[in-house]
Amino acid sequence: MQDFKFDTMPSNTADQSPDSGTTAMSLKDTELTLGLPGGAQVVIVGGKSCSKRGYTDTVDFRSRCCSGESSAKAEQVDWPGNEISGPGNAPDSKAQVVGWPPVRSGRKKALKSCKYVKVAVDGAPYLRKVDLEVHRSYQQLLMALETMFDCFTIRRNDLEESKIMNPVNGAEYVPTYEDKDGDWMLVGDVPWNMFVESCKRVRLMKSSEAIGLAPRTPSCTSTT
């Protein structure tokens, strides 16, 4: 029986409003620390992160809260020369300037969600598709899957381990994915962005069938 671990992230990342008092968090967001992969865990307190970052979080700060909002702000009607600070922009990351780079907002909008993969669940009659770009973490992805396939719940024992199970028959499922080399891997083994880049499709496999997949190390992530 495999326990499924996630790099947890501040759960309300996607919800941050431009005016919310998230400056402290945003500075942390852009801080590059040299933590060991899968080392430090993020502790969630009241929805905001306040301690060391997981590896995923340090690798690519552009997936931080400022990315989505900044480009959204850049499309607002505001006038040239007015530099707009996106929410959570740390002082050292550049404020986005209106109309720059010169890409039409229609195109920007269309590209915002653009990494679709099929999701299959053993025993479920329907395939779904999910847009990986829309999510920022494994946690969010699983929550989305939970919504899509309402026969599952994701039971959280504590903040670090979650299990996908079907409460009706008690079966446990392991999320797996096919990577670009055609290998089936366990979801959660690599940093989030690397997963998004290499994932071709997702399958929630019954735990009983998930043998032969690379065993998980006790600490959250493997080096890649």
Add this chain to the structure above:
Amino acid sequence: MPEPEVDTRRREIAGVLTGEFQSPSPDQVLENVLENVLLFLTSRRDRNAVSLVCKSWYRAEALTRSDLFIGNCYAVSPRRAIERFRRVRSVVLKGKPRFADFNLMPPNWGAYFTPWVTAMATSYPWLEKVYLKRMFVTDRDLELLAQSFPAFKELVLVCCDGFGTSGLAGIASKCRQLRVLDLIEDEVADDEVDWISCFPESGTCLESLIFDCIECPINFEALERLVARSPSLRKLRLNRYVSIGQLYRLMIRAPQLTHLGSGSFSSSDIVAQGDQEPDYISAFAACRSLVCLSGFREIIPDYLPAIYPVCANLTSLNFSYANINTEQLKSVICHCHKLQIFWVLDSVCDEGLQAVAATCKELRELRVFPIDAREDSEGPVSEVGLQAISEGCRKLQSILYFCQRMTNAAVIAMSKNCSDLVVFRLCIMGRHRPDHITGEPMDEGFGAIVMNCKKLTRLAISGLLTDKAFSYIGKYGKLVRTLSVAFAGDSDMGLKYVLEGCPKLQKLEIRDSPFGDAALRSGLHHYYNMRFLWMSSCRLSRQGCEEIARAMPGLVVEVIRNENEEDKDGFEILYMYRSLERPRIDAPEFVTIL
């Protein structure tokens, strides 16, 4: 046109109609001959030249011009255009300047189609084609258009807004001769009207139906029936609400398509597991005439192999909405030997571009768009990709390249390898970025482009640039017609070099560059030859602009304020253009015409 001569002509025509015909004078014969000859003259530049020869040639040309091109809808009034050109069948109208696409122009600035369609409705009963770019078009305008022109055949709207699906319904139902309905990068409001169902039930003459920009669902069953009863259909570009399964159904009904926009290229949200998916490959294989492929708006890369059968024939491939990686691109591009136009996202990386360079020897036009269009994004393509393209695609004529890292060496290489370049647009997304290897400004690279590419007419520059770059452009850019400048230059000299050195310059758009009133003055000798000048967030003062307005009465000088701006004298944008008319009266409050 002088009135007495119009009357003479009218009387002559009236004489023919009433039977009081007299033998034509020799002059008249010559004019008739000229008119017949001019019918074959289509280039508007040639026609403009003809019209300047003498008065009778002017008249003859005016009577025989059927294609009216108006590059700036405010340069001439509908009334004046209609009075001169009486027998127009096709109209091209362009409105807002290009920087409006990037939210630099306040909304409601202008460029209304209404006065034009109203005037044409009564004066051009035989109008067949309307092409609009960056105009504000309302549903009522479309309704009037649909009602007024019984022979109407082609409507092409590019980067327009102001209308919705209810306007389209009117066009579909009333334009019985419609052959072309092309909606390209428009903003179309969702009025929840099923416009697809409005086409005539008894079969259509549709040859082209392009609606990939429409951001709302369409009635697919109605579309399927429409395609089935449109035997002349050659171009079909679907929006992202059409799934790949639906695409399949359309393709098997229309294997004669030459241009296909594939919609989402993704399964619909819920697909029964274990269901047999249709044989997409054979659907593509059946489209033997397919030369232009686009769409892929929400691509699931698994489906890419479906297009392999058509790759060898493709001359145009647009992947600019397809989030695919290097390997996925390689699997496709290796078959595309005939490709001439290729649009792609930088997600394919330099290595993907190397694959393009290795295969696409006929490439004429390349556009590389950023998947993450922010200044501080990662930027997966660089000088490596540009260099590879320059070495592999020697026939390149047009390039648009977004990146974060570039070197002068690569740009210089392109200037030497691709001597046919007509359009060179390089956008280094981080502002003021130098050559990332030498740390030097990008002056030498762009200098090489204007020096070596002797056919260059359009240039967009970026990166760290000093006045030197502009001196090169002024010295060598003798054919440059369109120049786009952002965050560049050191002083007024930069703009002076260009205004004094580029005799063919027609469209100049500048933002956030340190050019002031003195520089503006240096173009006085040239502004009447230009379509427009745009300068935003530069170092202009209101007095400087007023000086220009006083000196050049044939220019309309607009200064455009930030709507929130308290200071009534401050402004962000100078937009000025030549015009035969008095300044427009439809300008909003934040626009001041000097």
